[in-house]
Amino acid sequence: MRLAISIAALLILFAGAASAATVVLENGDQVSGDILRTEGKLLVIRNELIGVVRVPLSAVTSIETDGVFTVVLASGDRVTGEVKTDGKGNLKITNDAGTVSAPLADVHGMLPAPRDLAYPEIPVQAPDAVDTAIDEVVEPLWEGQAELGFNWQTGNTERLGLVFGLTLDRETDYTRTGLRLGIIYTEDDKVRSANRQILAVQHDIKFSPKWYFFGLAVLSRDEFKDINFRGAMTPGIGYIVNDDDAWKLRAEAGPTLTYTSWDNADNEWTFELFVAVKAEVQVFDEARLIQNIFWYPSITNSPDGRIVSETVLEQPLSESLFLRISFLVNYDTTVVAPTKETDTNLLVTLAIKF
Numbered sequence: 401m402r403l404a405i406s407i408a409a410l411l412i413l414f415a416g417a418a419s420a421a422t423v424v425l426e427n428g429d430q431v432s433g434d435i436l437r438t439e440g441k442l443l444v445i446r447n448e449l450i451g452v453v454r455v456p457l458s459a460v461t462s463i464e465t466d467g468v469f470t471v472v473l474a475s476g477d478r479v480t481g482e483v484k485t486d487g488k489g490n491l492k493i494t495n496d497a498g499t500v501s502a503p504l505a506d507v508h509g510m511l512p513a514p515r516d517l518a519y520p521e522i523p524v525q526a527p528d529a530v531d532t533a534i535d536e537v538v539e540p541l542w543e544g545q546a547e548l549g550f551n552w553q554t555g556n557t558e559r560l561g562l563v564f565g566l567t568l569d570r571e572t573d574y575t576r577t578g579l580r581l582g583i584i585y586t587e588d589d590k591v592r593s594a595n596r597q598i599l600a601v602q603h604d605i606k607f608s609p610k611w612y613f614f615g616l617a618v619l620s621r622d623e624f625k626d627i628n629f630r631g632a633m634t635p636g637i638g639y640i641v642n643d644d645d646a647w648k649l650r651a652e653a654g655p656t657l658t659y660t661s662w663d664n665a666d667n668e669w670t671f672e673l674f675v676a677v678k679a680e681v682q683v684f685d686e687a688r689l690i691q692n693i694f695w696y697p698s699i700t701n702s703p704d705g706r707i708v709s710e711t712v713l714e715q716p717l718s719e720s721l722f723l724r725i726s727f728l729v730n731y732d733t734t735v736v737a738p739t740k741e742t743d744t745n746l747l748v749t750l751a752i753k754f
Contacts, residue, residue, distance in 0.1 A: 421445065421465035425455060435465060437511040460504055462487065469493070472509030473502050474573075480513050508573050544568045547724060549749025551584050551594075561586025561594050563747050576604040576612070584745065595623040604638065612638045614652060616674070625735050625743070626663035632656050632696075634674045648680040656696060665736050672696045672705070687715045698734070707731040714751075722751040 423431045423445060433447035442454040462485045470480045471493050481495030491507055493500045544567060551563040566581040579601050586594035598620040606612045616634040621627060636654020643650070656672040675695045683689045690712040698704040709729040716722050726747040733741055 421463060421467065423455065423460055423464075424462035425459045426461050427459070431455060435463075435467065435469070435510070435512065438507070438509050443510070457504060457507060461485070461489070463491065468513050469510050470513040471502075471507060474506040474508055483510075542568050542570045543753070545722075545751050545753045547749040547751035549724070549747060551586075551748075552746045563745075563749060565749065565751075574606050576606070578602045595621075597621050610640050612640075614638050614654070616654075623663075625732065625739050626665075627660060627735075628663050629661040630658065632658040632672075632674075636674060646682055648678075650678050652676040652678075658696070660734070662736065664739075670698055670734075671700045672698050683713075687713065689713055701734070704733045706734065717750075720753050722753065724749045724751050 421433065421435045423435075423443065425431070431445050431447065431453055433445045433453070436444045436446055436452070438444065438457065439454065441457055443457050443460060445453045445455065447453055463483060464485075465483060467483075468481060469483050470478055471483065471491065472478050479493045479495075479500045481493045481500075483491055483493050485491055485504070486501070489504055490501050491504050493502075545565075546567075547563075547565040549563055551561050562585055564581075564583045566579075568579040570577045580599070582596075582598045584594055584596045598618070600616065600618045602614055602616045604612045604614045614634075614636055616632075616636070618630075618632045618634075620630045634654045634656040636652055638650055638652040641649040641651065653673070653675050656674040658670045658672055659667070660670070661667045673696065675697075677691075677693045679691045681689050690710070692708075692710040694706075694708040696706040707729075708731075709727075711727045713725045714722050715724075724747070726745075726749070728745040728747065730743045730745075731741060735741060
């Protein structure tokens with residue numbers, strides 16, 4: 401059984417490798433090579449000279465190929481057969497059962513398939529294994545970024561220290577999941593002068609091209625703001641204003657239940673609002689400017705509240721290596737004197753994307 405599954409998966413992955421294709425984009429560019437698969441909203445093509453190329457499916461106007469593919473449609477249906485476009489933005493999949501036509505925008509997955517899958521009169525072994533292999537290839541894997549560098553902090557401490565960050569993201573047609581981990585630490589002569597950790601996990605469920613529900617959990621600790629532990633849970637709704645390579649903008653809002661364990665005060669539960677604005681724009685060459693603002697106005701202890709502002713300039717140094725310069729401001733009126741309300745951090749890091 402394991403052998404059959406392995407054979408089916410290998411056939412799915414590699415049987416179409418010799419199927420030449422020409423893909424025409426909306427700007428008139430053409431990419432020739434072998435269509436390997438789709439990754440989320442990208443079509444992956446292998447060209448003999450330039451290697452693997454990924455192009456947005458939304459930018460594809462024409463596909464010419466002699467191969468047989470399994471196509472996953474927006475409805476979840478899978479159709480296997482020979483594919484071609486009709487010049488009107490539709491993809492036609494043809495096999496012995498007939499022809500299915502669907503807009504390219506409704507193509508959620510496409511990958512080479514064994515030719516016998518296109519013809520139902522020929523029995524196919526281990527169909528469950530074939531479906532599993534399709535799911536594993538069509539669904540995108542996690543993408544990540546790790547960064548390491550220096551941090552200059554002012555406010556409750558005045559020190560130069562180290563910073564480490566880890567980001568993991570995974571997006572499908574219906575969901576998006578992100579994890580953020582950040583650590584800022586400084587030690588002078590074996591005495592800590594900065595010690596802050598934050599972990600945030602967010603899961604989005606899309607219910608329209610623009611709107612989505614989200615759940616956000618944030619755990620943090622800041623020794624020099626006397627916060628032993630702070631946990632916040634936020635359900636809410638988000639709206640995507642724009643999402644392309646030139647600029648991105650989205651807004652989120654929802655209620656937040658927060659628990660804080662203080663070092664110099666009684667532990668407390670508070671009820672807050674959560675308002676977030678996340679923006680990203682390409683500024684010059686391939687550099688990008690990112691601005692995130694998170695506002696937590698308190699409902700139970702008004703007018704207390706918290707604001708986190710993160711401004712990042714990201715400059716690629718290679719395909720996977722990036723220089724990031726970040727300015728982070730944390731404003732928190734809930735702290736107890738003599739702790740200062742505002743901390744600022746200037747971070748300079750090298751980030752590797754994988």
